[in-house]
Amino acid sequence: MQTAPTPDPFCRRDLSGARVLVTGASRGIGRAISTAFARHSTHLYILARSLDALEVTKGLCLSLGAQSVTIIQADLGDTDPTRTQAMLDMVVSTIGDTLDIMVHNAGRGTRESAADITPAAFDAVHAVNLRAPQILTAALLPTFLSTQERHGRGSIVFVGSVLGVHGRARSALYCSTKHGLEGYVDSLWQELQPTGSHVSIIRPSYVATDMTSGNQAGIRPEDMIHPDDIASAVLFVSTFSNRGCPRIVQVQCQNVEGS
Numbered sequence: 001m002q003t004a005p006t007p008d009p010f011c012r013r014d015l016s017g018a019r020v021l022v023t024g025a026s027r028g029i030g031r032a033i034s035t036a037f038a039r040h041s042t043h044l045y046i047l048a049r050s051l052d053a054l055e056v057t058k059g060l061c062l063s064l065g066a067q068s069v070t071i072i073q074a075d076l077g078d079t080d081p082t083r084t085q086a087m088l089d090m091v092v093s094t095i096g097d098t099l100d101i102m103v104h105n106a107g108r109g110t111r112e113s114a115a116d117i118t119p120a121a122f123d124a125v126h127a128v129n130l131r132a133p134q135i136l137t138a139a140l141l142p143t144f145l146s147t148q149e150r151h152g153r154g155s156i157v158f159v160g161s162v163l164g165v166h167g168r169a170r171s172a173l174y175c176s177t178k179h180g181l182e183g184y185v186d187s188l189w190q191e192l193q194p195t196g197s198h199v200s201i202i203r204p205s206y207v208a209t210d211m212t213s214g215n216q217a218g219i220r221p222e223d224m225i226h227p228d229d230i231a232s233a234v235l236f237v238s239t240f241s242n243r244g245c246p247r248i249v250q251v252q253c254q255n256v257e258g259s
């Protein structure tokens, strides 16, 4: 069957003017994702705990072309029910009636052995890595879906990990959160597919950020993936045509065997 040629055969989604939420935007991968979206003339909502570091991200984004940058200071690790509801209400009201893209990137790494997982550590890591993406998505879905209907585009992107599909010694707690995220994201995709929304997960291996400084595998930062490489994967899935959804992008280190 012959198909008619189109002016842009890739039919990429235009990001200009899109409203984008990035969690964990105060440093590392989240800052790189924010600055990558800034270059596309977007409106950004950047979320984390550290106000000073968020101000730095904001300045970078504005200098690179973001139309606006709104800081959302929030602790995604706080599981107190009243404060959680207040935080969700604050995020929803700050964003208002339009949201084209959510990037759930905030995360915590841990390195204890399985025998050392305490109830407190379990709760703290699951709160940020697994609970926060789900409750934030649920709170923002009405806004996101009504935007998708009006704009004909919408992406929810999760930063998972290769440790969401493999295990690693002394990473059991972290792995359990990222494995859980994989199941959640696949289910969300199946729920949202009829709406035309993209739901994607990026699975990085070692990325040179604070999280991997002093890594026990002894991998040098210069041999790791750069945060900008993960930002480029997020842009790739967010701009992909409406004809398909890149569901999973796994990014491994080119120069490190077995990672």
Ligand SMILES: NC(=O)c1ccc[n+]([C@@H]2O[C@H](COP(=O)([O-])OP(=O)(O)OC[C@H]3O[C@@H](n4cnc5c(N)ncnc54)[C@H](OP(=O)(O)O)[C@@H]3O)[C@@H](O)[C@H]2O)c1
Pocket (backbone or CB within 6 Å): 023, 024, 025, 026, 027, 028, 029, 030, 047, 048, 049, 050, 051, 053, 074, 075, 076, 077, 078, 105, 106, 107, 108, 109, 128, 159, 160, 161, 162, 203, 204, 205, 206, 207, 208, 209, 210, 211, 212
């Ligand atoms: N680096 C890697 O090798 C690697 C590999 C695979 C996957 N990942 C994933 O990539 C994502 C980003 O990691 P990264 O390497 O950029 O780590 P990072 O440099 O340690 O940054 C983590 C980000 O998450 C935010 N965050 C942590 N706890 C939070 C909380 N309670 N509330 C709100 N924000 C919180 C931090 O902001 P504040 O501290 O200011 O709150 C920071 O912006 C994570 O989901 C991580 O699991 C990283």
